Amino acid sequence: MRIIVDAFGGDNAPLEILKGCELAVKELGVDIIACGDERIIRDVCGKNNISLDRIDIQHTEKIIPVECDPTEVVKSYDDCSMAIGMKMLANGEGDAFVSAGSTGAVVVGASLFVKRIKGIKRAALASIIPTTTGCYMLLDIGANAECRPEMLVQFGIMGSSYMEKIMGVKDPRVGIVNIGSEETKGLDLQIIANEQMKHAPVNFIGNVEPRYLPENCCDVAVTDGFTGNVILKLTEGLGSSLGNEIKDIFKKNFLSKVGALFVMDGIKNFKKKMDYTEYGGAPLMGISKPVIKAHGSSNAKAFKNAIRQAKEYTQLGIISQIEASLEELKIKSQAN
Numbered sequence: 001m002r003i004i005v006d007a008f009g010g011d012n013a014p015l016e017i018l019k020g021c022e023l024a025v026k027e028l029g030v031d032i033i034a035c036g037d038e039r040i041i042r043d044v045c046g047k048n049n050i051s052l053d054r055i056d057i058q059h060t061e062k063i064i065p066v067e068c069d070p071t072e073v074v075k076s077y078d079d080c081s082m083a084i085g086m087k088m089l090a091n092g093e094g095d096a097f098v099s100a101g102s103t104g105a106v107v108v109g110a111s112l113f114v115k116r117i118k119g120i121k122r123a124a125l126a127s128i129i130p131t132t133t134g135c136y137m138l139l140d141i142g143a144n145a146e147c148r149p150e151m152l153v154q155f156g157i158m159g160s161s162y163m164e165k166i167m168g169v170k171d172p173r174v175g176i177v178n179i180g181s182e183e184t185k186g187l188d189l190q191i192i193a194n195e196q197m198k199h200a201p202v203n204f205i206g207n208v209e210p211r212y213l214p215e216n217c218c219d220v221a222v223t224d225g226f227t228g229n230v231i232l233k234l235t236e237g238l239g240s241s242l243g244n245e246i247k248d249i250f251k252k253n254f255l256s257k258v259g260a261l262f263v264m265d266g267i268k269n270f271k272k273k274m275d276y277t278e279y280g281g282a283p284l285m286g287i288s289k290p291v292i293k294a295h296g297s298s299n300a301k302a303f304k305n306a307i308r309q310a311k312e313y314t315q316l317g318i319i320s321q322i323e324a325s326l327e328e329l330k331i332k333s334q335a336n
Helices: 015-028 038-048 070-074 080-091 103-114 149-165 187-196 210-215 223-250 252-261 264-273 298-314 318-335
Strands: 002-006 032-036 055-059 096-099 124-130 135-139 175-179 202-209 221-224 282-287 293-296
Touching: 002 015, 002 038, 002 080, 002 298, 015 032, 015 055, 015 298, 032 038, 032 080, 038 055, 038 135, 055 080, 055 124, 070 080, 070 103, 080 096, 080 103, 080 187, 096 298, 096 318, 103 221, 103 282, 103 293, 135 149, 149 175, 149 282, 149 318, 175 187, 175 223, 187 202, 202 210, 210 223, 264 318, 282 298, 293 298
Parallel strands: 002 032, 002 096, 032 055, 096 293, 135 221, 175 202, 175 221
Antiparallel strands: 124 135, 124 282, 282 293
16 A cells, blocks of 8 residues: 655654654555655664665655745645645555645645545544543534534535544434534524434434533534634643643652552553554545645654555545435435
8 A cells, every 4th residue: 555645744744754654664565655855854764774665756846835825835846845735645656645734734735636435525633632431423524613513514425434434433322512402503504403313324413412422422523614623622732731730640649649649550541542653644534535634743653644545545445334324315316
């Protein structure tokens, strides 16, 4: 399997990206195509003892700045490392694409270069978020600040396919994020989506309140990109704060340090559960070929796991399952 990567996307590029690529080759058995300035890539690899075995380089000197308008990826920067990689994916020169670059540019580039699955209104970014007993998928987390009801239905279909195939959840529970569980709660978006979701080929459980998301109330939580992004960032911030608070409690005095020894395994498990590097990145759901958006501050481990996610997304046929579910929904809609 060949994974195309944007070697110059992200806060820690290209060093951590290339280190992650090396780990992916060794641990996942994939081949890599690294898009970016070949001279810099070879120089960084040489200075840091990074092997380029099974890593090919697609040369381009241009990089899209993170502060650029996302549409510039198909205008002034259509030959940047991100755009070149997406064009290669669209042309069948690789099986999946991974970038830690600008979220907006990834969404725009994938939609226009790689194209959406037929019938999908908008692509959605999805994130796996830990809960007390497992995890759930939240989407959209930022690709679409405003949504229409039918878009939320499609998000539910895509998220359900992912959780079943990638995460191994049988018959995933899909809920709409809302201010209350009653069907009459929320704005027109939630009320209409609630009615439409009842006819979708998913295990729809109704509205879910954000306060219950950490308690594993559903497996897929769908919402507009603005709300989803707020939930995601609040969760990340709260997790980090709680982790630091727990650390301070156990470092308070000698007795607390001794007590920490007895619960160290639990602390390590909590830290691992809240660590975004374990999950890799956010799949851009609804694109006709696998595109994974890695965290902007990805280190080598996180980027390697984003590549792992791309590999599994490809192997398990998520896109084919989404297409089949959309066709089933279409048939049901015509029958009604």
